[in-house]
Amino acid sequence: xxxxxxxxxxxxxxxxxxxxxxxxxxxxxxxxxxxxxxxxxxxxxxxxxxxxxxxxxxxxxxxxxxxxxxxxxxxxxxxxxxxxxxxxxxxxxxxxxxxxxxxxxxxxxxxxxxxxxxxxxxxxxxxxxxxxxxxxxxxxx
Amino acid sequence: xxxxxxxxxxxxxxxxxxxxxxxxxxxxxxxxxxxxxxxxxxxxxxxxxxxxxxxxxxxxxxxxxxxxxxxxxxxxxxxxxxxxxxxxxxxxxxxxxxxxxxxxxxxxxxxxxxxxxxxxxxxxxxxxxxxxxxxxxxxxx
DNA sequence: CTCAAAAGCAACCGTTTCTGTTACGCCGGA
DNA sequence: TCCGGCGTAACAGAAACGGTTGCTTTTGAG
Numbered sequence: 583x584x585x586x587x588x589x590x591x592x593x594x595x596x597x598x599x600x601x602x603x604x605x606x607x608x609x610x611x612x613x614x615x616x617x618x619x620x621x622x623x624x625x626x627x628x629x630x631x632x633x634x635x636x637x638x639x640x641x642x643x644x645x646x647x648x649x650x651x652x653x654x655x656x657x658x659x660x661x662x663x664x665x666x667x668x669x670x671x672x673x674x675x676x677x678x679x680x681x682x683x684x685x686x687x688x689x690x691x692x693x694x695x696x697x698x699x700x701x702x703x704x705x706x707x708x709x710x711x712x713x714x715x716x717x718x719x720x721x722x723x
Numbered sequence: 724x725x726x727x728x729x730x731x732x733x734x735x736x737x738x739x740x741x742x743x744x745x746x747x748x749x750x751x752x753x754x755x756x757x758x759x760x761x762x763x764x765x766x767x768x769x770x771x772x773x774x775x776x777x778x779x780x781x782x783x784x785x786x787x788x789x790x791x792x793x794x795x796x797x798x799x800x801x802x803x804x805x806x807x808x809x810x811x812x813x814x815x816x817x818x819x820x821x822x823x824x825x826x827x828x829x830x831x832x833x834x835x836x837x838x839x840x841x842x843x844x845x846x847x848x849x850x851x852x853x854x855x856x857x858x859x860x861x862x863x864x
Numbered sequence: 865c866t867c868a869a870a871a872g873c874a875a876c877c878g879t880t881t882c883t884g885t886t887a888c889g890c891c892g893g894a
Numbered sequence: 895t896c897c898g899g900c901g902t903a904a905c906a907g908a909a910a911c912g913g914t915t916g917c918t919t920t921t922g923a924g
Contacts, residue, residue, distance in 0.1 A: 594827060619828070644920050728882085752899065788900060
């Protein structure tokens, strides 16, 4: 599996937006964000586009355009970001249906679905405990 | 990210091995396991090969060979399986180093590493709560 | 009204990972 | 010695991701 750095890119962008805001720059362009993350501006626009659809950032177009936070950095958790940028489940069931003539093949899927949900919920709960504000505070400390 | 079904395949194989054992068949070939999982025997051998390296199953070669559980099904947790088949981290940092001239770029990596570790540990702890025996019991109930 | 800056978006590419498949070497009990 | 079955290499197809280019759309500024 290709490990997923989408959360990293998005969290970095939001932390940078918040730091810029504290310094009096309410809006940053995708180029400016990309310079900090060290990636392409299109990658940033794609990522922030996901966040915009979730209401976490605002995008202004036209001349003098750019991105700004959609709500307070203390009200954006890592879980919010994760849900906005990564719809993929952490664990997948069988790619092709198991053999239904075998008791295990017949009954395993709902069981694993339940257990995978529990693990995923634990993962999400941990992400929900930190916000963009927390991340930035730990960076600056 | 391509969702990972390795845990599913391995857990299915182990549950099937345990059910067969209860029915008096201590050893199953990769073909027999593959028939239940509905995949190729090589996939099963690769998966059970990982589990063997972790001590979760035993593989016998030669005539009349096959796989059997390495220890009691109640002593094999989903976490054990996960660790054996999937060394990949759930979340990755930046692919290329962020801009170190930016305060965020300079400080974000250890912060995210910590937070990702917490989320991953929560995920693992949830997987540790269920065993192959639990899975099989829930299937048969 | 025009211009230009910047987001939005589509089409690629290269890389990686996963599943699947074939083929073959090697082991070991009968 | 035979031969069933594991171990493993090689390869193919699909999917996802990061990256890149180029074009369209929006919109404030002059």
